[in-house]
Amino acid sequence: MLPQFKYTTLTHTEDVQQLGYILEQCYVMSSGDSEIFLNRIGLENFRIIHQNQQIVGGLATLPMGQWWGGQRVPMIGIAGVGIAPEYRGDGVAIALMQHTLKELHTQEVPISVLYPATQRLYRKAGYEQGGNFCIWEVPTESIQIREQLLPIQPVIPLNHEVFHDLYQQQAKITHGYLDRNQAIWKGLIRPNGQETVYGYFIGSPEQPQGYIIFSQHSTEDNTILRVKDWVILTNAAAQTFWSFLANHRSQIKQVQWKSSVTDHLTLLLPEQTAKIRSHERWMLRVINVCKALEMRGYPPRVQSELHLSVQDDLLTGNNGKFVLSVANGQGEVTRGGKGELQLNIRHLAPLYTSLFTPYHLQLTGKLEATETALVAATQIFAGDSPWMANFF
Template sequence: MTAQFEYSTLAHPQDIQQLGTIFEQCFISALGGEEVYINQVGVKNFRIIRQSEQLIGGLATLDMGQWWGGERVPMTGIAAVGIAPEYRGSGAAIALMQQTLKELYAKGIPLSALYPAVQSLYRKVGYEQGGSWCNWEVPAKSIQLREQPLPLQPIVPVNHQVFHELYQQQARLTHGYLDRHPAIWERLIQADEKETFYAYFIGTKEKPQGYILFSQHSSEDGAILRIKDWVILTAAAAQSFWSFLASHRSQIDQVRWRSSVSDSLTLLLPEQTAKLRHTMRWLLRIVDVVKALEMRGYPSRIQAELHLDIQDNLLDANNGKFILSVANGRGEVTKGGKGELQLNVRELAPLYTSLFTPYHLQIAGKLHGTETAISAATQIFAGSSPWMADFF
């Protein structure tokens, strides 16, 4: 660590209080009770930075997983990165992120993801756009689906354990989805004071084919039904999902939910009345190149070899030439090779996630490659548009 900053875990009660105060100022209490949030995530999962023994900032680490090509890859989410305003611009945030990434590498974590307030800071430490987080909206009156093949069963009491198995079935098949941290589950099923919370299985309780969790509240735009989480595993569940929402049309003006940029659920609607209300991109950092490439899944019929030349200014082990050999849906990495696809570890992120094709990344000046390498990378990293439903 530089003489200027000291990096450590969060332990002492006075530090917890001090970090809570910094977060309160940084996030205008958006976390909803800073010390409650710190306890929910777990004190041991926070990292702090000091200057001259003064605590000046910190962040939360959420150890979870992310699904890529049908395989779960361990991933640490970074949340609540906050530096006291009087220390901003001092390099404290970069030092905090650099030390956190070095620690993650030492622990053997392949990936890290976060939602940026500003991209420039995180790009300096190797993060780049990885996938989408999108809010959709549709007028309830325009849904117009009446037929409901499956019953909807209210879930009481609501405990997140009942959703896990159904959620994981959908997550495994959704490029970029999280294997959620317990704190994310808790916040999902915790109704805030301003809303009433409802939960339903789609189908029978014994054999549900999905679920829907939602709240209803009044706003300047009229009555809103906000879907907090959903899982749909069959065509019958998709049809039932929409017909159930359509049945709210006399009281509800708008239905809002989170999905991908190209949401296949909207194919069931009679007209193109569903609109993207808000979209942003989360960032991904390839922390351990070899592990990240070997642990994800690949298209099963592809047999190809990609010669990479990677630069990483922070984590030395990621530097150099690697050969990625893909067969039977799995990848194997060996050191060496021709280095036909040259890129910074930062630019490896949108390639890894299939957010952009190698061709488009080359046009944007983000990588350089031979025709052979571009062709191999296009086959290897072909995938649906990556997204996640959770903000953290």
């Protein structure tokens, strides 16, 4: 850690203004946009770093949860990492991340997630690829689903709170989904002053079976309906979701939505006309090995024991041997054991999230394990491909 850096919370008015100036440069914001961003997240959730009494960078911490194996694990999202251009390349960014992770470790936060502008920086801090963020696209005229099995009810005025319960029902069964911070909910409904957002319940208002939140956009040669958020809880809701979108075909050429790499909703489409338009991976960092492993859910019929050996050069409390005992969908961690599966804290992330199998991680040199440990890890960390519907 470089001694000339000072890490603090964001409290002084002049620091707020300076951080806003830095973020507007980093994220190509219009003048004043940073104030909206800072206020939406809350000043208390920002951390800044000084050099010689001058603020040189900062980031936002978003307290949330993330669903793993049907259980909510407390998580801190990292967003808005920004370093003043004249200080880039001087070690400011890694110092800022290391200070933040040490603070979170002291608070016993289990895991952290972020979207990387560059993987190299965050890998140095112990993050690794954890799951997927995909945007799909389909020509509206090719949807060809006409029968609307359920009513569609507009939500006016649009209020994100009415969607929370439905969202949580889907989140609990979706590997990697967020228990969203309020700032993310507000960003869905009121992203900026130039975009109109629409929301509809799928099914009766008293017992909806899903919802859709979207906006519409026009370019020189295309018209696009962008589904900003969706929840589908029944087959009837899935059919109605597609028929509702198909009904826009006279004015909308393309529909875009967020989903997993293998999207089950596309099974209802008559042809393989839906394509992934963009795909990137978010990164996860295990901050507290014991809490992360114990708070996660596991396959309910698996009863097994995994002997881990973990190396963490930054958060030394994570170093050592651990025994993960799994039964009835729950895990218990004790110190000690044989250390039959050895890995760096960074490479624990894709194992923890089920992004890659233990065999694939061994094949790419991310872990070393006995055959017994590989079999146990494969059973314990079996799960759907992890993804989330939010970018932050």
